Structure formats: structure tokens, C-alpha cells
Amino acid sequence: MAETKKKKRASLSSFTILLIILVALAIVTVVMAAMGVEGIEGATLSGVLTAPVFGFQDAIGVCLFVMILGGFLGIITETGALDAGIAALVHKLKGNELVLIPILMFIFSIGGTTYGMCEETVPFYLLLAATMVAAGFDSLTGAAVVLLGAGCGVLGSTVNPFAVGVAVDALSGVGIAVNQATIIGLGALLWIVTLAISIVFVMRYAKKVMNDKGSTFLSLQEQQDMMNEWGMKESEAEAADGQAAATPKMTGRQKASLVVFALTFVVMIVSFIPWEDLGFDGFVAGQSYEEVATTVTGEEMVAVYDEANGTATELSGPVEATSVSEEEVTPAWSSFLTGVPLGQWYFDEASTWFLLMALVIGLIGGVSESRFVKAFINGAADMMSVVLIIALARSITVLMASTGLDMWILNNAANALAGMSAIIFAPLSFLLYVVLSFLIPSSSGMATVSMPIMGGLASQLNFSVETMVMIYSAGNGLVNLFTPTSGAIMGGLALAKIEYSTWLKFGAKLFVVLGVVCMVILTAAMMILPGGAA
Numbered sequence: 001m002a003e004t005k006k007k008k009r010a011s012l013s014s015f016t017i018l019l020i021i022l023v024a025l026a027i028v029t030v031v032m033a034a035m036g037v038e039g040i041e042g043a044t045l046s047g048v049l050t051a052p053v054f055g056f057q058d059a060i061g062v063c064l065f066v067m068i069l070g071g072f073l074g075i076i077t078e079t080g081a082l083d084a085g086i087a088a089l090v091h092k093l094k095g096n097e098l099v100l101i102p103i104l105m106f107i108f109s110i111g112g113t114t115y116g117m118c119e120e121t122v123p124f125y126l127l128l129a130a131t132m133v134a135a136g137f138d139s140l141t142g143a144a145v146v147l148l149g150a151g152c153g154v155l156g157s158t159v160n161p162f163a164v165g166v167a168v169d170a171l172s173g174v175g176i177a178v179n180q181a182t183i184i185g186l187g188a189l190l191w192i193v194t195l196a197i198s199i200v201f202v203m204r205y206a207k208k209v210m211n212d213k214g215s216t217f218l219s220l221q222e223q224q225d226m227m228n229e230w231g232m233k234e235s236e237a238e239a240a241d242g243q244a245a246a247t248p249k250m251t252g253r254q255k256a257s258l259v260v261f262a263l264t265f266v267v268m269i270v271s272f273i274p275w276e277d278l279g280f281d282g283f284v285a286g287q288s289y290e291e292v293a294t295t296v297t298g299e300e301m302v303a304v305y306d307e308a309n310g311t312a313t314e315l316s317g318p319v320e321a322t323s324v325s326e327e328e329v330t331p332a333w334s335s336f337l338t339g340v341p342l343g344q345w346y347f348d349e350a351s352t353w354f355l356l357m358a359l360v361i362g363l364i365g366g367v368s369e370s371r372f373v374k375a376f377i378n379g380a381a382d383m384m385s386v387v388l389i390i391a392l393a394r395s396i397t398v399l400m401a402s403t404g405l406d407m408w409i410l411n412n413a414a415n416a417l418a419g420m421s422a423i424i425f426a427p428l429s430f431l432l433y434v435v436l437s438f439l440i441p442s443s444s445g446m447a448t449v450s451m452p453i454m455g456g457l458a459s460q461l462n463f464s465v466e467t468m469v470m471i472y473s474a475g476n477g478l479v480n481l482f483t484p485t486s487g488a489i490m491g492g493l494a495l496a497k498i499e500y501s502t503w504l505k506f507g508a509k510l511f512v513v514l515g516v517v518c519m520v521i522l523t524a525a526m527m528i529l530p531g532g533a534a
Contacts (some may be wrong), residue, residue: 074379
């Protein structure tokens with residue numbers, strides 16, 4: 001009997017999904033306008049075609065930062081410092097194998113919560129799989145350390161520019177101010193709690209595997225592949241040498257590069273925290289202003305008024321007024337690099353900082369001019385898909401605003417949820433993001449599309465907008481622990497010789513627990529934190 005070959009369906013990319021949404025929304029507005037729905041203007045062909053361009057213009061600050069960050073990561077990778085640093089840590093703790101798990105998961109989680117470490121983790125699946133097999137565990141333990149470590153960090157993003165950064169930027173674009181300190185605090189709570197649960201889960205599994213190899217979730221074929229790839233070779237090598245492999249040595253340049261790499265993210269974190277809102281004015285020390293009075297004539301006031309309102313106003317007599325404004329006389333000491341003090345940075349300042357640090361690390365790491373240029377360009381190129389997704393996602397916001405669909409959705413959703421309490425609104429919003437994240441796995445794309453709607457809805461219902469930002473981050477982050485549309489997950493598991501179905505069986509219970517915990521924390525936050533439009 002001949003076997004019938006089934007064609008494997010390829011998952012739709014984020015680009016295709018966003019384009020489908022854009023066209024679908026355009027068609028919806030045309031139909032609604034034809035039906036006479038009040039407040040809706042049907043989209044035009046030119047409006048649809050130009051929306052991605054205007055979306056790119058609207059998100060240029062975010063897009064530029066993403067590209068420069070990619071170049072920065074390309075340079076640190078070129079020095080070999082990051083790989084060498086983790087390898088040295090792993091070998092130094094040899095004999096205390098279980099201690100490796102919380103330490104490495106915490107390190108990866110820092111990358112996740114600060115800059116959305118995801119695609120950058122792929123090379124570490126191979127390294128950690130080999131390390132954990134040598135330590136007496138299995139390759140699944142290594143994959144879990146990387147994926148759950150970085151994933152819990154992203155789930156509880158604090159200053160992650162690809163998640164909360166884009167979300168806050170999207171909200172500011174529709175006139176909603178957000179308290180960054182609240183987001184950082186709530187994000188840190190989600191990060192630490194989910195990470196602690198995941199660490200306990202992985203350590204318990206690792207202990208079982210160390211004591212009984214038969215307790216592994218790996219199939220017989222996966223176990224064979226694992227031992228052929230790492231276990232047998234390492235055992236034979238150690239038997240031949242009569243001793244364990246020597247700890248890899250880092251060069252002085254690599255050590256210095258790692259220090260600067262860590263410092264770069266420390267400064268970024270510090271610069272994004274609104275210290276003045278927290279009562280600390282140390283970073284704006286030395287800053288002074290003076291009042292400047294300017295005389296404004298009646299003709300100037302009338303010209304501004306008429307231009308804004310399309311009117312033609314005439315004055316019956318001479319009018320004169322005085323405009324008083326504050327101008328900076330002495331800048332803050334911490335603004336010498338970017339012109340903006342720490343604690344008030346945004347994407348432009350962060351882009352400047354990462355560009356400078358890429359140059360510094362390149363010099364310290366001994367990267368030649370030609371290698372630097374190539375590594376930086378390749379790193380930035382790796383981020384182009386994220387950049388284009390942000391721009392395309394922003395185009396949906398542009399189209400919805402031009403047709404009035406965004407306000408129509410907000411008003412009708414607010415009416416439908418008017419009597420809903422926070423204890424119901426928060427978990428339903430979380431579940432909504434879980435569903436939407438399968439359609440749009442890109443965290444930045446999801447934030448750009450949804451936050452103007454969901455954040456605006458929370459504001460209208462007098463709920464905490466900051467909690468809504470974290471509902472998005474946690475919902476999207478949870479799905480990105482196991483979604484098959486993630487190239488980082490599928491590529492990493494392949495490197496670790498693990499089937500996707502095995503990963504699902506291994507983590508299914510954990511994913512449910514993490515989801516319930518997130519809903520409880522976020523519902524409590526929605527009930528406790530103050531809300532309302534800023």
C-alpha cells in the first residue's frame with residue numbers, strides 16, 4: 001500500500017498575519033461605512049498602501065534603537081566574550097551541578113527582562129545541552145534553563161524595549177501617559193515569582209534525571225542522539241585524559257568586554273527608571289532653569305488661533321500679552337552624553353548609548369575596523385525583521401485612526417464592559433492576549449497593534465493602564481514559552497536534539513501554573529492600583 005505524503009503546512013509569518021489584519025480591517029471599515037455606521041470612514045486604496053510608510057515614520061525612534069541594539073549585540077558576539085564568560089562559569093562550578101541551574105536561569109532572565117533576550121539565546125542551547133549532559137542531567141534540562149530562564153524574564157519585562165518600551169511608546173502616541181515606576185515594580189514581581197517557580201520545576205526534574213536516567217522525558221531516539229552528540233564523546237575524552245576537561249580561559253580583552261557589556265545594560269536600566277518620581281534627584285543635580293518672559297502681540301495670537309481653527313479673526317484694537325516659559329540654564333551633570341539626564345532617557349538616548357558602547361567594546365575586544373563594520377551591519381540586519389514588524393504593526397494603528405475604527409472599538413468595548421469589575425476584566429484581558437499571541441507572536445508587533453486599544457479601554461474604564469501593559473507582557477510572554485511560530489524556540493530545540501512534542505509534554509503543567517499565577521497577580525494589581533486617564 002503506497003504511503004500518501006502529506007504536505008506540511010507552513011505557519012504564517014508575522015508579516016503575513018499583520019498584512020491580513022491590515023487588509024481585513026480596511027474591508028471592515030468600507031463595509032461599516034457603506035452600512036452607515038456613525039463615526040466610521042471607509043478606508044481607501046491609497047490609505048491602505050501608504051499606512052506602512054506612515055507607520056514606519058511614526059515608529060522611527062523605536063526602529064532605529066532596535067537596529068543599533070542589533071549591531072551592539074553583533075559586536076559583543078564577535079569578541080567571543082559572552083560565550084567564553086558563560087563557559088567559564090559553567091566549568092568553574094563543576095561538582096556543584098544543581099547550583100548551575102538557578103544561576104544560569106537568573107542570568108538569562110536578566111537578559112529577558114531588560115532587553116527581551118530571545119533570538120540571542122539560540123547558540124546557548126548547544127552549549128547548555130552539552131554542559132548538562134556532562135553534569136549528569138540531560139539535554140532537555142539545558143534547553144529548559146535557556147528557554148524558561150530568558151522566557152520568564154520576558155514574561156515579567158521591566159525595561160525590555162521590545163515589550164514594555166514599545167507598549168509605552170504606543171500609548172504615548174495616543175495621548176496616554178504611563179507611570180514607568182509602576183510598570184517596573186509589577187514587571188519585577190512577575191519576573192521573580194515565575195522565575196522562582198520555573199527554577200524549582202527544572203531543579204526537581206534535573207534531580208530525578210540524575211538519580212534515575214529512566215525518568216527523562218526524552219524518547220529513546222532522543223536519548224540516543226543526545227549521547228552520540230555529547231555524552232559518549234565527553235566520557236571517552238575524560239577516560240582517555242584521566243581527568244575532567246580544563247576550565248576554559250578568558251583573555252583579558254574578553255573579561256574587559258564582558259564588564260563593559262554588563263555596564264551598558266546597567267546604565268540603560270538606570271536611565272529608564274523615573275528616579276524623580278521615586279523621590280531621588282541625584283541624576284538631575286546641577287540642573288537649573290530661569291523664567292523667560294516674551295511679549296506676544298495680538299496679531300501673533302490671532303495668526304496662531306486662525307491657523308489652528310481655520311478661521312479669520314479681526315481685533316477691534318491693539319492687544320499685547322506676555323508669555324512666560326522656563327529655559328534650561330545649566331544642564332544636569334548626567335546629561336553630558338546625550339543631553340538628557342539619567343532617568344529621563346527614551347529611545348533616542350538609548351540608541352546613542354548603545355552605539356557608543358558598541359564602539360568601546362569593539363576597541364577593547366580588539367575587533368578590527370573591517371570586522372567591526374561587518375559584525376555591526378550583520379547584527380543590525382538580524383533585527384530588520386523586528387523593525388519591519390514594528391512598522392507594519394504601527395500601520396494598523398495608523399489605518400484605524402484615519403478611519404475612526406479605533407475610537408469606535410474603544411467606545412463600544414467600553415459600553416460592553418461598563419459594568420465589569422476589575423476581578424473579571426483583568427483575567428479576561430489576559431486570556432485575550434494569550435489567544436492573540438498565537439496570531440501575532442511578535443511582542444513588539446502585538447504591543448503596537450493592541451496597546452492603543454486595550455490601554456485606552458483600561459483608561460476609559462478607570463482601570464490601571466500600567467497593569468494592562470503587564471497583562472500584555474505576561475500573556476504574550478507566556479505563549480512565547482511554547483509557541484511553534486517562534487524561530488528561537490524551534491531552532492534552539494533542534495540544536496539540543498529535542499522534538500517540539502517532547503517540550504510540550506515536559507512543560508505543559510508548568511505553563512498552566514505560570515498562567516494561573518500571572519492571572520492572580522495581575523487581577524490583584526488591577527484591583528489595587530489606581531486607574532484613569534493621565
